Amino acid sequence: MYRSLSFRRFFYLTGKFLSCRIKIRLCALGAKEKLRFPGRYDKNDTGGLDMEKEEEALRRLFADCTLCPRSCHVNRLAGQTGYCGQGAQVRAARAALHYWEEPCISGKRGSGAVFFSGCSLHCVFCQNREISDGKAGKLISKERLSDIFMELADKGANNINLVTPGQYIPDIVWAVNDAKSRGMKLPIIYNTSGYENVTELKLLEGIVDVYLPDFKYMDSTLSARYSRAKDYPSVAKQALSEMVRQQPDVVIDDATGLIQKGVIVRQLLLPGHVNDAKDVLKYLYDTYHDHVYISMMSQFTPIALKDYPEINRTVTRREYERLVDYALEIGITNAFIQEGDVAKDSFIPAFDCEGV
Numbered sequence: 001m002y003r004s005l006s007f008r009r010f011f012y013l014t015g016k017f018l019s020c021r022i023k024i025r026l027c028a029l030g031a032k033e034k035l036r037f038p039g040r041y042d043k044n045d046t047g048g049l050d051m052e053k054e055e056e057a058l059r060r061l062f063a064d065c066t067l068c069p070r071s072c073h074v075n076r077l078a079g080q081t082g083y084c085g086q087g088a089q090v091r092a093a094r095a096a097l098h099y100w101e102e103p104c105i106s107g108k109r110g111s112g113a114v115f116f117s118g119c120s121l122h123c124v125f126c127q128n129r130e131i132s133d134g135k136a137g138k139l140i141s142k143e144r145l146s147d148i149f150m151e152l153a154d155k156g157a158n159n160i161n162l163v164t165p166g167q168y169i170p171d172i173v174w175a176v177n178d179a180k181s182r183g184m185k186l187p188i189i190y191n192t193s194g195y196e197n198v199t200e201l202k203l204l205e206g207i208v209d210v211y212l213p214d215f216k217y218m219d220s221t222l223s224a225r226y227s228r229a230k231d232y233p234s235v236a237k238q239a240l241s242e243m244v245r246q247q248p249d250v251v252i253d254d255a256t257g258l259i260q261k262g263v264i265v266r267q268l269l270l271p272g273h274v275n276d277a278k279d280v281l282k283y284l285y286d287t288y289h290d291h292v293y294i295s296m297m298s299q300f301t302p303i304a305l306k307d308y309p310e311i312n313r314t315v316t317r318r319e320y321e322r323l324v325d326y327a328l329e330i331g332i333t334n335a336f337i338q339e340g341d342v343a344k345d346s347f348i349p350a351f352d353c354e355g356v
Helices: 051-062 142-154 166-181 198-202 220-227 232-246 274-291 317-330
Strands: 002-005 008-013 017-021 090-098 111-116 138-140 160-163 188-192 210-213 259-268 293-297 334-338
Touching: 051 166, 090 142, 090 166, 111 142, 138 142, 142 160, 142 166, 160 166, 198 232, 210 232, 220 232, 232 259, 232 274, 259 274, 274 293, 274 317, 293 317, 317 334
Parallel strands: 111 160, 160 188, 188 210, 210 259, 259 293, 293 334
Antiparallel strands: 002 008, 008 017, 017 334, 090 111, 090 138
């Protein structure tokens, strides 16, 4: 269903997301850097991809794990676990077509979403706590992960959507390269909390086509209370900068309306914290202008939050309208907004190992 409203253009998808794009101006970013990683594929190299060398280099990252900003320094190869709660083998809880993402991701055929177990943040309001706590999921090999990508492609997925993948970067890099070597050509989406190390993100250059990070907080007191990560704002800023360096502009296929490359930043509005959300939007627009799309989310769903009474409710319509109005006031030109009753646990998928 389509309709136009003066200078706004809205696109509906299953009643969950609206896309609002207002064309005003573009602003150039700086030149890209180039990072070499042992064994990584470089299209200018005549030798191609040395899979053995890459696998060895990547697996070593598990031996003294600093994949996320928690920098636990545990040996996951020896069975030790850190903050994410995961060992060195991939654990996934679902791999299926997903229709509840932004319209340019889900489209009509669905996004090929792979939900990974474990998380480096463990936000108190997490809707996917069943998998972030590692309680759900199945251990799989990197070879099986590559097969899953191929199977999702065969089902007609628009893209491969890696949900909370940071703790498995070594095996994900291998699996994506392997799937591509077998003819898989779908865009790879990196769907993350935004709490990422720049060093590890550099390993994904040439692997990830679309970054889909959260930017949860600008106030470190909020990130400390709700995610036990006082450094979240500074870490998220650095991570986002690296993501935009790798994918400096959003590319939408005109024929399908589907994203091919770029960065979409999600901002989940917390009850009672409109001002912090405004600060996030202002930072994003002042820093990146129209080079990133912004997804303003109103779907906060209170689950087991009795110890946090100040956010133990849904976001009011007025709170969300204030945020959207502010986005328009400061000149945000590319954004997604939500309408309707989206604060429901019915939007949380079943983590029953489908497709795994």
